[in-house]
Amino acid sequence: MSHDQVESIRSQLDEINLQLLELINKRATLVQQLGQEKKKQGINRFDPEREGKMLNLIVENNNGPFSDTAIRHLFKQIFSASLDLQKEDSQKVLLVSRKKQEEDTVVTIKGVQFGGAEKILIAGPCSVESYEQVREVAANHVEQGLRVIRGGAFKPRTSPYDFQGLGLEGLEILKRIGDEFNLVTISEIVTPSDLEMAIKYVDVIQIGARNMQNFELLKAAGRLNHPILLKRGLSATIEEFVYAAEYILSEGNSQVMLCERGIRTYEKATRNTLDISAVPILKQETHLPVFVDVTHSTGRRDLLLPTAKAGLAVGSDGIMVEVHPNPDVALSDAKQQLTIPAFNEMLSNLYASGLYKPEGVAVK
Ligand code: PEP
Ligand code: MN
Numbered sequence: 001m002s003h004d005q006v007e008s009i010r011s012q013l014d015e016i017n018l019q020l021l022e023l024i025n026k027r028a029t030l031v032q033q034l035g036q037e038k039k040k041q042g043i044n045r046f047d048p049e050r051e052g053k054m055l056n057l058i059v060e061n062n063n064g065p066f067s068d069t070a071i072r073h074l075f076k077q078i079f080s081a082s083l084d085l086q087k088e089d090s091q092k093v094l095l096v097s098r099k100k101q102e103e104d105t106v107v108t109i110k111g112v113q114f115g116g117a118e119k120i121l122i123a124g125p126c127s128v129e130s131y132e133q134v135r136e137v138a139a140n141h142v143e144q145g146l147r148v149i150r151g152g153a154f155k156p157r158t159s160p161y162d163f164q165g166l167g168l169e170g171l172e173i174l175k176r177i178g179d180e181f182n183l184v185t186i187s188e189i190v191t192p193s194d195l196e197m198a199i200k201y202v203d204v205i206q207i208g209a210r211n212m213q214n215f216e217l218l219k220a221a222g223r224l225n226h227p228i229l230l231k232r233g234l235s236a237t238i239e240e241f242v243y244a245a246e247y248i249l250s251e252g253n254s255q256v257m258l259c260e261r262g263i264r265t266y267e268k269a270t271r272n273t274l275d276i277s278a279v280p281i282l283k284q285e286t287h288l289p290v291f292v293d294v295t296h297s298t299g300r301r302d303l304l305l306p307t308a309k310a311g312l313a314v315g316s317d318g319i320m321v322e323v324h325p326n327p328d329v330a331l332s333d334a335k336q337q338l339t340i341p342a343f344n345e346m347l348s349n350l351y352a353s354g355l356y357k358p359e360g361v362a363v364k
Contacts, residue, residue, distance in 0.1 A: 028082050035086035045086050051079055095249040096242055096256070096286040105287045107227050107255045109184045109203045112147045114227070114257055115289025119356045120318035122186060122229075122291065123343065124150035125325075126333035127163060128170035131177075136325040138181040140340050144347055145358030149177065150186040150320065154194070155332055156210045163331040171201035178203065186229055192220035199226045209234050209261055209296070212244045222251025231259045231293065238278055242286060257289040258282055259320060260311075262297025271299025271336070274307055279314045293320040299336050305346050312355040319356075321346070 038045050058075055059068045066074070093099045107114040114120055124137055128151040138149055153170025155163060166173070171187060178185040188206040189198045195217075198205060204227045211217050212233035221228050228248055232241045241258065248256050260279055262272025274297035282290045292311030294304045308319045324330045327337040338346065350356040 024078060027078070028085055031082040032085060046083060054079070094242065094246050095254070096245045096288060098285060098287050101287045103287065105254065105256070105289065107257060107289060109227055110147070110182065112184050115317045119312055119316075120148055120291075121146055121347070121350075121356070122148045122150050122318060122320040123323050124186075125152075125330065126295075126322045126337055127152045127155055127331050128166055128173050128187070129331050131173045133325055134173055134177050135180075136340065137323055138177045138183055140323075140344070141183060142181055144344060146183075148184045148186065149174075149181075150206070150322075152332070153187050154190045156188070156190050156208055157332070168197075171198060175201040190214075190217070192217050195220050195224060199224060203227065204229050204257075207231065212236055212241065215247060218244055218247035219251050222248040222253045224253055225255075226253070227255040227257065228253065229257045229259055229291070231261045232263065232275075232278070234272070235264045238275075238281055238285075241278075242282070245286065245288060257291060257317075258286070259291040259293050260297070260316075261293035261320075270297070270303065272297050274298060274310075276307075276310055276314055279311060279316045283315050289317040290315075291318050291320055292316045295320065295322040295333070295336050301336055301338060301342070304338065305349050308346070308350060309353050309355055312350075312353075319350075 035045050055072055055075060059071055062068055062071050095101075104115050106116045108116075112120065123141070123146060125133060128134055134149070134151055137151075141147070141149055151170065151174055153165050153167055153174065155165035157164060174185040174187055177183060184204065185202045186204040186206050187198070187202045188208045189195055190208070190211055195205065205221060205224070206229045207214075207217060207221060209231045210233075212231060213236070218230075230241075230245055230248065233244070236244070245256050245258060260275060260282070262270070262274045265273040267273050274292070274294070276292075279290055279292060282288070292307070294307040294311065298304065298307055304321055308321065311319055321343070322333060322337040323340060323343040324337040325340060327334055327339055330337055347358075351358070
C-alpha cells in the first residue's frame, strides 16, 4: 500500500470518526429528551426490556466484520454512557449542599440560634415521665443559663415490652415546661399523622435514628413549617443521612438540623461508635447545623465529657446529652443518663475547656 493510500484511508477514518461523533451526540440528545419526558410522566428511566430489544435489532442487522458479541459490547457502552448522561441531568445539586447555599443555615427558635455563632447544649431526660421530673431538669437549665430541653414522649424502643412513652401527655408536659421556663423544647415523633398535632406542643420535632429512612415521615416533616432535628440512622452512611435530610428540604422545609449519634460497628466498648469525622464532613458538605449526641453514641457516662469536647472541637454546633433527676429509676436509658449534679459538673468542665460557653455568651 502506497503512502498516499494509507493517508487516504486515514482521512476516511477521521471522517467516519467525526460522523460517529455527530451521531452518538445526536443519539445522546434524543436520550436526554426522552429522559426528561419520562421524568415528567414519572416513568423509570432505565428500561432493560427496551435496551434488550434495541440490541437485538442491531445484532440482527450486523453484517460484520465485527462479531455480534463485539457489537453488543460496543452498543452497551453507548447505552450506558447515555444513561449516565441522564443521571447527571437528574443529579442536580442537593438543596442541603454547600454548593447550593454557601452560608450556614441558622435556625432561630425563641431567640436561640441553632447553627449560629454560639454552641448550643440540648439536654434533658431520655423520656418525659412526669411534670415534676421535667420541671427539676428545666429549673436547673435556667440556673445554668441553658435554653434547650429535650424529652421523649413517643419512644421507639427495641422491645415492645419496654416503656413506650407518655405520648400526648408527654407533649403537654413539654409545652407547659417550655412556656413556664422559656425553654426551647425538642421531642421525637414517630408517626407522620402525629406531626401536625405535635407542632402545637414542641418547638423542634426530632426524627430519631430508627426513623431516618422512614421516607413518609421525612416527607411529611418536609411539608411542615417547623424545625426538625434529624438523627443519623443506626447503620446509615453519611450519604444516606444527607439524602434523608434532602427529603425534608425537597418538600419545602429548610429548618433542618442534623445529629450524629453514633453508628453500629463491631466495637462493643461503647453502645455505638461515635463517628466524629462525620461532623466536619457534614459541616463541609451541607449548610445545616450539626449536633453530636454523646449519650446515645457512647452509652457511657464516663465518656460524655471527652466526646462532647471532641464534638465541639471538630466543629459541631452543639451537643445533646441526657440528664435525669434520678437516673437509677429512669424508665429508659437508666444506665447512661447523668444526675443533675453530674450534669452540672460536666457543664463546668466544658466551660473550663473553652469550647463552650453558656448560651447567650459568644465563644471567643
Ligand atoms: C433519643 O434521642 O431519644 C433517641 C431515641 O435517640 P436515637 O434515635 O439517636 O437512638
Ligand atoms: Mn435515651
